[in-house]
Amino acid sequence: MNKLAWSAVCAVLALSSVPVAAQNAPAPATPAARQQAPNPFQSQPLGDGPWEVQTADAKLNVEVVTKGLDRPWGMAFLPDGAMLITERTGQLRIVRDGVLDPKPIEGLPTMITAGIAGLTDIVLDPDFATNRTIYLSYSKSHPDAGDSPTPQANSALAVMRAKWDGGYRLTDVEDLFVASPWYGAPPIPQRCCGQGPAFGSYGGRMAIDKDGYLFVTSGDRNYGELAQQTDNHVGKILRLNRDGSVPRDNPFVGREGYAPEIWSEGHRNPTGLTIDPATGTMWSTEFGPRGGDEVNRIERGGHYGWPGVTQGYHYNAEPPAKGTRNVEGTIDPIWAFGPPSHNPGNIAVYHGSAFPAWEGDLLIAMMNRTLVRFELAPDGHVVAQEAVLADLGQRLRDVRVGPDGAVYVLTDEAEGALLKITPAAAAPAP
Numbered sequence: 001m002n003k004l005a006w007s008a009v010c011a012v013l014a015l016s017s018v019p020v021a022a023q024n025a026p027a028p029a030t031p032a033a034r035q036q037a038p039n040p041f042q043s044q045p046l047g048d049g050p051w052e053v054q055t056a057d058a059k060l061n062v063e064v065v066t067k068g069l070d071r072p073w074g075m076a077f078l079p080d081g082a083m084l085i086t087e088r089t090g091q092l093r094i095v096r097d098g099v100l101d102p103k104p105i106e107g108l109p110t111m112i113t114a115g116i117a118g119l120t121d122i123v124l125d126p127d128f129a130t131n132r133t134i135y136l137s138y139s140k141s142h143p144d145a146g147d148s149p150t151p152q153a154n155s156a157l158a159v160m161r162a163k164w165d166g167g168y169r170l171t172d173v174e175d176l177f178v179a180s181p182w183y184g185a186p187p188i189p190q191r192c193c194g195q196g197p198a199f200g201s202y203g204g205r206m207a208i209d210k211d212g213y214l215f216v217t218s219g220d221r222n223y224g225e226l227a228q229q230t231d232n233h234v235g236k237i238l239r240l241n242r243d244g245s246v247p248r249d250n251p252f253v254g255r256e257g258y259a260p261e262i263w264s265e266g267h268r269n270p271t272g273l274t275i276d277p278a279t280g281t282m283w284s285t286e287f288g289p290r291g292g293d294e295v296n297r298i299e300r301g302g303h304y305g306w307p308g309v310t311q312g313y314h315y316n317a318e319p320p321a322k323g324t325r326n327v328e329g330t331i332d333p334i335w336a337f338g339p340p341s342h343n344p345g346n347i348a349v350y351h352g353s354a355f356p357a358w359e360g361d362l363l364i365a366m367m368n369r370t371l372v373r374f375e376l377a378p379d380g381h382v383v384a385q386e387a388v389l390a391d392l393g394q395r396l397r398d399v400r401v402g403p404d405g406a407v408y409v410l411t412d413e414a415e416g417a418l419l420k421i422t423p424a425a426a427a428p429a430p
């Protein structure tokens with residue numbers, strides 16, 4: 001990594017490392033570790049738990065399902081109750097009956113795993129039970145970079161499809177989609193506003209809607225000028241058929257100067273994506289620059305502003321060129337965090353019997369080491385929020401609602417873990 005790029009990473013992470021005050025009082029973690037200022041690269045060790053955490057509307061039991069994950073990023077629930085978990089560093093892992101299989105699944109393609117690049121999300125085909133098909137997003141290195149690509153190689157967001165029979169090897173591995181253009185190899189063009197290194201901001205979250213379309217978020221690669229252009233895939237949310245082809249009813253199909261995969265545009269680094277199974281509403285979280293981390297309700301063909309419109313300031317302290325909100329032709333987030341940056345990971349909509357008070361609420365895993373819950377008014381306005389789990393001191397990357405109504409969270413740590421949140425047992429009667 002060159003010195004400039006490294007300092008940009010450090011600056012971003014330093015700005016993002018300040019935890020918000022816990023609005024509730026979870027059980028304390030190791031006292032000695034809590035006294036140190038948080039290191040943006042290394043959180044305090046996670047205790048063994050379980051922990052009881054009192055929140056505004058529910059008392060939580062937080063337990064460690066497994067440790068031993070290396071920067072886990074995405075998870076999928078299998079029909080038989082097992083789970084598949086991606087590790088950003090390039091492994092696909094199996095958790096069965098709450099036990100992490102020590103042996104990863106082989107057969108993944110070459111990828112870049114520097115910075116925040118690597119193996120990102122996983123989704124199952126809607127017919128997985130019969131066709132065993134999975135989709136994985138990753139940071140693909142250009143074929144010219146060979147089998148051991150450096151972080152400075154040209155790279156792109158990609159989505160691969162594979163079959164997994166339950167064993168230790170993927171078969172029928174193929175790229176369904178590779179974002180255009182390749183980017184990253186020096187010389188890096190002059191860019192405005194103090195943008196970050198080229199091996200960052202890939203996006204990579206995926207979701208499949210009830211009609212079977214595959215959505216994938218694509219980050220701006222820290223090159224906002226590319227996100228402004230409509231003839232590429234950078235800084236967009238994309239909609240694909242599950243064979244990688246373009247749905248004919250995508251909003252910009254046939255429009256001159258537009259990549260036909262685009263569903264929405266003007267995104268920076270959308271690392272959260274979910275579709276409310278009850279309403280079909282699509283939600284996305286997005287890293288802003290200094291402040292301006294967003295929660296967006298994604299509309300077909302919508303423009304979400306980046307880089308001209310943001311409620312954050314650029315890394316060199318320049319204001320956004322077109323304004324902070326209410327700019328014609330762009331859609332404002334329903335919520336913008338910071339400064340300081342909160343760095344949102346994935347987002348989920350809670351539906352389930354475990355936490356009836358959370359029905360319909362948004363849950364967001366945050367790299368500022370909290371789990372945020374939003375209550376929404378019927379019109380989508382945020383009417384209440386709380387940040388919990390702060391005292392665990394872990395960067396939170398992914399949050400999902402399991403088939404059992406429990407909430408599952410991945411910690412984005414080199415000593416990463418899968419956490420499970422269920423209602424705390426009621427106190428025994430006196």
Ligand SMILES: [Ca+2]
Pocket residue numbers: 266294304305306309310331332333
């Ligand atoms: Ca925006």
